[in-house]
Amino acid sequence: MELSGTIDIDSLSELSILNSFSVINNNFEGLIPEFKKLERLRGLFLSKNKFSGGIRDDAFDGMRRLKRVFLAENDFSGHIPSSLAQLPRLLDVNLHDNRFDGNIPEFQKSDFRVFDLSNNQLEGPIPESLSNMDPSAFAALFLIRNRKRKAKNPNPVEAVASKPQSSIAISSEEAKASMEARASMEPSISIETKSIDVVAVEAKAATTTVLPIQNIEDGGGGAGGDFNFVREDREVFDLQYLLRASAEVLGSGSFGSTYKALVSSGQVVVVKRFKNMNKLGKQEFFEHMRRVGRLTHPNVLPLIAFYYGKEEKLLVYDFAQNGSLASHLHGKRNLGLDWPTRLKIIKGVARGLAYLYREFPDQKLPHGHLKSSNVLLDHTYKPLLTEYQLVPAINKNHAQQFMAAFKSPEASQYDSPTHKTDVWCLGILILELLTGKFPADYARHGKNASEELETWVKSIASGEVLDKDMVGGSNGQGEMLKMLRIGMGCCEWDEGSRLDWNEAVAMIEEVKEKDNMEDESSGFSEWDLSFYSETL
Known part of the structure; x- marks a missing residue:
């Protein structure tokens, strides 16, 4: 509704049964109001406004009922308040696309339904309580995790070729987030003293997974079905082989997730998932992608194959070794x-x-x-x-x-x-x-x-x-x-x-x-x- 002006917390505090406050997608600006006066609040939704500046460390003190906090797509800066991290009933936290900096605090809870800190300026270690979060929660951050490793690193392509498929952990050339990497991680930098694995905007890091794609029917091989190859100069593999292949999360953006996968004969491809690609009907989509697949130019990354599904689409490209x-x-x-x-x-x-x-x-x-x-x-x-x-x-x-x-x-x-x-x-x-x-x-x-x-x-x-x-x-x-x-x-x-x-x-x-x-x-x-x- 393009609302702006002042949020009168004192008046709101008189509403004794107020459970939720939402002004998503409006024009409120300036510092965050003193919402901690609303102690009974369970949900706070401020995303997509113009709030800015730091948030006091005690901003969420006393809000023990608070379960959902959405502050995304504003211009908040400074540290994430420790009082937010200590809320005992917190289930959903969405802070993406702000300018929060410093270290991520240790959150009291670890079983979040929604958790997103992506596209901020955070750095330092990932707290232990968040070590099992989805990698997309940390996309485009500057984070480190210390651990012992060798000073000299193998070439990532050689590392891929030397490992069995069942245990492969490909060193990412362009990871926006991959914080579940553990001992299987192929480190991406070479230093002589203490080791630091850097996870930055599309920096090198790695995690192994399988493509978490639900309810995809068997598309068959490249010759038929809904999974189609558009180039004749690439080795053909079927959809189920692709879905079972070891894959590394490269990032998660506004269109969907991106994965790096090792398929037959050591071929490395990039798979992009799209959930908002329904503008064309099935036949039109096939014709358009086949037209795209015919493109051949030294400065255009070739499309290899595509999958058409009602809810989501997959586009398969060559892998570029040096990142973005x-x-x-x-x-x-x-x-x-x-x-x-x-x-x-x-x-x-x-x-x-x-x-x-x-x-x-x-x-x-x-x-x-x-x-x-x-x-x-x-x-x-x-x-x-x-x-x-x-x-x-x-x-x-x-x-x-x-x-x-x-x-x-x-x-x-x-x-x-x-x-x-x-x-x-x-x-x-x-x-x-x-x-x-x-x-x-x-x-x-x-x-x-x-x-x-x-x-x-x-x-x-x-x-x-x-x-x-x-x-x-x-x-x-x-x-x-x-x-x-x-x-x-x-x-x-x-x-x-x-x-x-x-x-x-x-x-x-x-x-x-x-x-x-x-x-x-x-x-x-x-x-x-x-x-x-x-x-x-």
Whole structure:
């Protein structure tokens, strides 16, 4: 209802039989009110508002009846209050998509029905009471667990090949969450002293499971049924073999869960589950996925197979060994990508996007979900686009809420993406690569995302914007600045002034690793960003 203003706790406290208070999906902002005055409260639902700031450590003192606490998708910061963790009857805790930091407190309860701390800034050890939680509860966190291990680690692919299927624990190249890993874990970093296993945004970690997919009928082999292979250059396996294969949880996002599975002959694949992919009928879905399966380009991750079910769909892709671009820019695996590597990635992304534009001239959004977490890197850091061509199949409301293209100005304001909308996403990606800064509130969902992204783009105009990890030791600063201009041209708020996809690709191809000799003398110790006055 877009409610805002002040929540009058004193008036509410006079309602002696008040059990539950919910203002989900409104516009309340500021510090959390003093709900502990409502001692009889059993349910508190504040998700999807604009609450911000820290929560006092004693904020939940005395609320011994409280069972359900939903604070997700706000802007809370600071530590998770210990008084929340000590509530004796707590069953549901949902704090995802905030800015909580510090350590996770030891929760008195361990048998939660709902528990989600994902997409915060938490770090430190996982408390023992939470050691058996679903890995998705800790997606996109920076967590550690100390344990003894060898200083030198085997290659993850070799580790997979050397283990029997019954006990395999694949080292993840892109795990958003995998906190159930124990002694079977293949560690992902090599250090000489005390061992620390790092679980970060798509950092390396591992857990073994089976695909927890319920009520899937036998789809048969690749030749028939509802499980279909779309490529002839991959070994065929049937659905039941896939469902029984050892699988590693890579993450859980707005579309569903992602798994890494070892199938026949040591082939490693990625399986993505979708529960909001019912826009197309069965025959239309088959035709669309077969069309997607025919795509062949060095910078597009190939679709191998798909499963069609009434309630959920599976898409099976090749596995990219080096994880996602987001994990290298913002996660613990950040190795400081240099300028030549970033230029290679930008050019590869642009070429892959241009290929999709050519293959789908009938569609406004040939990709639709282009962002750094959907750009994977192979062992040579060659970029591979993934999660493309989902818009035709994803439920419209879900696409509008979560997909990158729908955070563009024209899509968010007028519900009308254009053939330049994917170019806008490309521009955001270029700026993210050049600055090393995560787009402000890009993970936030809803109607305000595009305005917040506009603010982020404009903020780049102030200060030394280029990522120091990229600039160091390079004489290509003029070329970096040229690429920055291209990125800004792709991000034009006015769609009419924005670069077209073929213009953007052509300009990107002209950017070089090093400046021309006549450019080197000019220097860029303080970046000349006067061009922003022309583009903003």
